[in-house]
Amino acid sequence: MKPQSYRLIRFLNNLAVYVVLIFFAFIMLFPFLYMLSTSFKLPADTFRYPPRMLPRDPVSVTVTGYKEPLPLYYIEVDGGQKEFALAKSNIKVGTFAPADDPSASVERYLSEVSPTGGAMDQKTVAVNGKEEKLYDVTVDGQVVPMILLSQTTVGEFIDPQNPEIKAYQNVRLSQPVENLSWHPENYNAVIELQGLDRALTNTALVTILVVLGQLLTSVLGGYAFARLKFPGRDTVFVFYLGTIMIPFVMLIVPLYQLMVAIGWTDRLASLIIPWIFTAYGTFLMRQHFITFPKEIEEAAVLDGASRLQILRDILIPASIPALATQATFTFLYAWNSFIWPLVVINVGNEKNHVLTLALNVLRGRASDTPNLILAGAAIAIIPPLIVFILGQRFFVESVASSGVKG
Amino acid sequence: MTDLLKVDSRTMLLLRLSTIWRWLFALLTIGGATALWTGGLPISALWQKILLTVVLVTAAIASGIAAVLIGRCDHRGRMISLVLDYLAFAACFVLTLNAGEVFIGIDALGGTFGHGVPYLGIVLLGYLLGTLEDYLPKKHTPEQSLKAVSRWVMVGGLVLFLWQVDAVQGLIYVIGKIARPAGLASVAGMLVFGLSLWAMWREPTATAMNVKTHHEQVLNGWLFLSPNLLGFLIFFAGPLLLSFYFSFTDSDAFNPPNWIGFANYAKILNIRLALLNSPTQLAREVIDVKIYDEVGRLVVGNFGILFAAADKFFWIALRNTLTFALLAVPMSVIPALVLSNVLNSKLPGMKFFRAVYFMPSIAAVVGISLVWQWLYNATIGYINYFITLGIEFWNNLFHIAIVDPKIQWVSDEKTALLAVIIIAAWQTMGFNTVLFLAGLQNVPGELYEAATVDGAGPWDKFWRITLPMLAPTTFYVVTTTTIQAMQVFEQVFILMNPPEGPNNSTITLVLYLYRSGFQNFKQGYASAIAWVLFIVIFGLTLIQFQRQRKSSIYES
Numbered sequence: 034m035k036p037q038s039y040r041l042i043r044f045l046n047n048l049a050v051y052v053v054l055i056f057f058a059f060i061m062l063f064p065f066l067y068m069l070s071t072s073f074k075l076p077a078d079t080f081r082y083p084p085r086m087l088p089r090d091p092v093s094v095t096v097t098g099y100k101e102p103l104p105l106y107y108i109e110v111d112g113g114q115k116e117f118a119l120a121k122s123n124i125k126v127g128t129f130a131p132a133d134d135p136s137a138s139v140e141r142y143l144s145e146v147s148p149t150g151g152a153m154d155q156k157t158v159a160v161n162g163k164e165e166k167l168y169d170v171t172v173d174g175q176v177v178p179m180i181l182l183s184q185t186t187v188g189e190f191i192d193p194q195n196p197e198i199k200a201y202q203n204v205r206l207s208q209p210v211e212n213l214s215w216h217p218e219n220y221n222a223v224i225e226l227q228g229l230d231r232a233l234t235n236t237a238l239v240t241i242l243v244v245l246g247q248l249l250t251s252v253l254g255g256y257a258f259a260r261l262k263f264p265g266r267d268t269v270f271v272f273y274l275g276t277i278m279i280p281f282v283m284l285i286v287p288l289y290q291l292m293v294a295i296g297w298t299d300r301l302a303s304l305i306i307p308w309i310f311t312a313y314g315t316f317l318m319r320q321h322f323i324t325f326p327k328e329i330e331e332a333a334v335l336d337g338a339s340r341l342q343i344l345r346d347i348l349i350p351a352s353i354p355a356l357a358t359q360a361t362f363t364f365l366y367a368w369n370s371f372i373w374p375l376v377v378i379n380v381g382n383e384k385n386h387v388l389t390l391a392l393n394v395l396r397g398r399a400s401d402t403p404n405l406i407l408a409g410a411a412i413a414i415i416p417p418l419i420v421f422i423l424g425q426r427f428f429v430e431s432v433a434s435s436g437v438k439g
Numbered sequence: 440m441t442d443l444l445k446v447d448s449r450t451m452l453l454l455r456l457s458t459i460w461r462w463l464f465a466l467l468t469i470g471g472a473t474a475l476w477t478g479g480l481p482i483s484a485l486w487q488k489i490l491l492t493v494v495l496v497t498a499a500i501a502s503g504i505a506a507v508l509i510g511r512c513d514h515r516g517r518m519i520s521l522v523l524d525y526l527a528f529a530a531c532f533v534l535t536l537n538a539g540e541v542f543i544g545i546d547a548l549g550g551t552f553g554h555g556v557p558y559l560g561i562v563l564l565g566y567l568l569g570t571l572e573d574y575l576p577k578k579h580t581p582e583q584s585l586k587a588v589s590r591w592v593m594v595g596g597l598v599l600f601l602w603q604v605d606a607v608q609g610l611i612y613v614i615g616k617i618a619r620p621a622g623l624a625s626v627a628g629m630l631v632f633g634l635s636l637w638a639m640w641r642e643p644t645a646t647a648m649n650v651k652t653h654h655e656q657v658l659n660g661w662l663f664l665s666p667n668l669l670g671f672l673i674f675f676a677g678p679l680l681l682s683f684y685f686s687f688t689d690s691d692a693f694n695p696p697n698w699i700g701f702a703n704y705a706k707i708l709n710i711r712l713a714l715l716n717s718p719t720q721l722a723r724e725v726i727d728v729k730i731y732d733e734v735g736r737l738v739v740g741n742f743g744i745l746f747a748a749a750d751k752f753f754w755i756a757l758r759n760t761l762t763f764a765l766l767a768v769p770m771s772v773i774p775a776l777v778l779s780n781v782l783n784s785k786l787p788g789m790k791f792f793r794a795v796y797f798m799p800s801i802a803a804v805v806g807i808s809l810v811w812q813w814l815y816n817a818t819i820g821y822i823n824y825f826i827t828l829g830i831e832f833w834n835n836l837f838h839i840a841i842v843d844p845k846i847q848w849v850s851d852e853k854t855a856l857l858a859v860i861i862i863a864a865w866q867t868m869g870f871n872t873v874l875f876l877a878g879l880q881n882v883p884g885e886l887y888e889a890a891t892v893d894g895a896g897p898w899d900k901f902w903r904i905t906l907p908m909l910a911p912t913t914f915y916v917v918t919t920t921t922i923q924a925m926q927v928f929e930q931v932f933i934l935m936n937p938p939e940g941p942n943n944s945t946i947t948l949v950l951y952l953y954r955s956g957f958q959n960f961k962q963g964y965a966s967a968i969a970w971v972l973f974i975v976i977f978g979l980t981l982i983q984f985q986r987q988r989k990s991s992i993y994e995s
Contacts, residue, residue, distance in 0.1 A: 263660030310670025
């Protein structure tokens, strides 16, 4: 193979790799981008078809002689496109023609014609066996009775600089002048509507306490499993391992009854305390501690250090990446959990709602304003994304390594 | 046996007191157990009574044994004594917290926590300041001042945080609550058990009781494990047993449950197959419709089988869940396999793409489902818009006229489950990609080099090296994704309105469990569903495990 053609093949190969990767990256990112852009839109903009990504608003101008600002539209005037303001809409225009000659039609505003013979006693004429009403239409200064062929509605558009210049065009078919405009106030609106600020701080509180509590118990337990010899240790460890594959939904009924028995239903405590103790976290910590060289510890024991001192001063400082990983895992799990809060916290007790619950209620309450719903979704989704981006280095690597071991 | 003469008088006294205390403890626990059954304690539920009795009687027996052993200076007596006092101390501690309404008080903290969050930021800042020191090139005195500054910033932030969340008021409130009979009794209990713990734990007592270092390690081991193990027993293992018990009762969460044996399981598994004379024959002609409902029928030509069940929702849910898993798992795993192979090329930017693919799997399923709900919207949603664009492009390209289907994603029973499957596949794909990528990095490069020398093309290499070498990872990925898929709930619950979807097309096992247990409050029945679900998941995992073992035997 010639070097040039080899280089070309490699280039094409790499190009194909990037095309595939970018295609999938688009699929993965699109829902997030859609969520963000929609959360900054006005409701009318979200219901537009075809949909578009960036939020846009119609532009209005103040025109001398009008109190309210008038919306701008693109109007065809003298063969060119101009931005005109809509001064009056719903102007009815009729196409009129004499009963005996439909081709000689003229267009007139309905306000400019009057019923022939007066409104009370309008005259009619038979056309093709049908009775048609007659109107007095002025053509070249002469009043001619004509029938109404068809009728449309147009808007009156004026040049904002010179309101005397007017044009008429169907409003619905006209393209409004729009500019990019973001509406961060949607976030305030959804926070007000659903009390998302309280839900956010509740979620943060629950998550922080679960993360700290779980780290504490699993570090202690993991250390005992990895380093301390005591009868029954291996039995308990096998027992722990066996429960890892038991799905959580097995527990919702009995755990709910336990919460009823100790009076924790509807309380944030029910979202925190049961989650502090985990077999899986303890297992991960044990796997981590067991890789440490024993000699350092033995030396410390000889120097008279207690086990707690060894853990605090030697093992924990050296385990920050593992701890960070587990903290991130727990953070995501606690932040995103839904079925347990749904079971144990009352729908009506909004003071104790976490974000996922609040979103569930919001879904019904704001079903006609997707911009608000997706602003709420963004509030729930963005904090974990930030944590992920910060802890990405530890996190992705350790997911990878846990998978290989598993 | 230690020579008792070497033991100082104070320790002797403590040992005697401990023996008396152990006998007293035994009597107290026995008394408690009797009060339980004579109505002296306000506990009514049978399972709670039985559980408490077992705990108390065990404690009484253990305490008696310990008393005898302490008298003989046997170190096991010390051990039992320490364990009993420790557990009792822990129980009193929890009771004290409960009397102080600390657990309930977390709700109040939820109200003020928002004011304190910015000050937690200061604490974090202080911590980051401390870690900054590691990056400083100079290694003399200034670094120590930086550490000190960091510590002060953290303490200051914490104090401000506590001030902002009204910690002082909260503390006063808690103390006020504890200063009532129940709270004071718990505090007194803590003092007594604490004192007894100290008496046994202290060095001279340990020496007197012939304690060796490895005995200390045993105690340390259980002590370190205890917070985790106790919580695990109370909030995991205990409820699991309770769930098993409930599955044989008619529990409804409010009234005491009645034992009904296998009735729940019998109802779930009560099915009937019937031959049909014609594909359109009515169900009531072949089955007893008072008991059975038609779930579905299999028709081949002029011949048909009717499948009916006493609880048709369970079987529809099982069918939907299995369909979901059967489609969602390959739709997530196969693209992940492809992507990981593409990502494994050593080109720049791969870490970026890896992070991007990972993003969906960390976002809240509830939020994600809300986003997709609008993407799926039949008139203004992007998915139908892209389909329309694609069809227009196709029609223009080949001058044909494919009709735009304008799919009603979530309101059409044919596509509702598919809509959920797509979300789930989208969300788990990135996670699986990362797992495969890690597996690929363990495949030795020499294998590929050898294959290249032998003239193998990329396709051969993929089938003959990559796939077999990835078999353990694939097993792990498929198993975890399947277990997850069998528990699908949140996507369905948020996306569908009502959650069971048009014509029950998206009712899943967990959804049905939730509906039985928490909407109809048939919690016994819901527990039985949970155990059947567990057996299904366990069975699927076992099948995969068998296949994995067989294929690895074949390879070796």
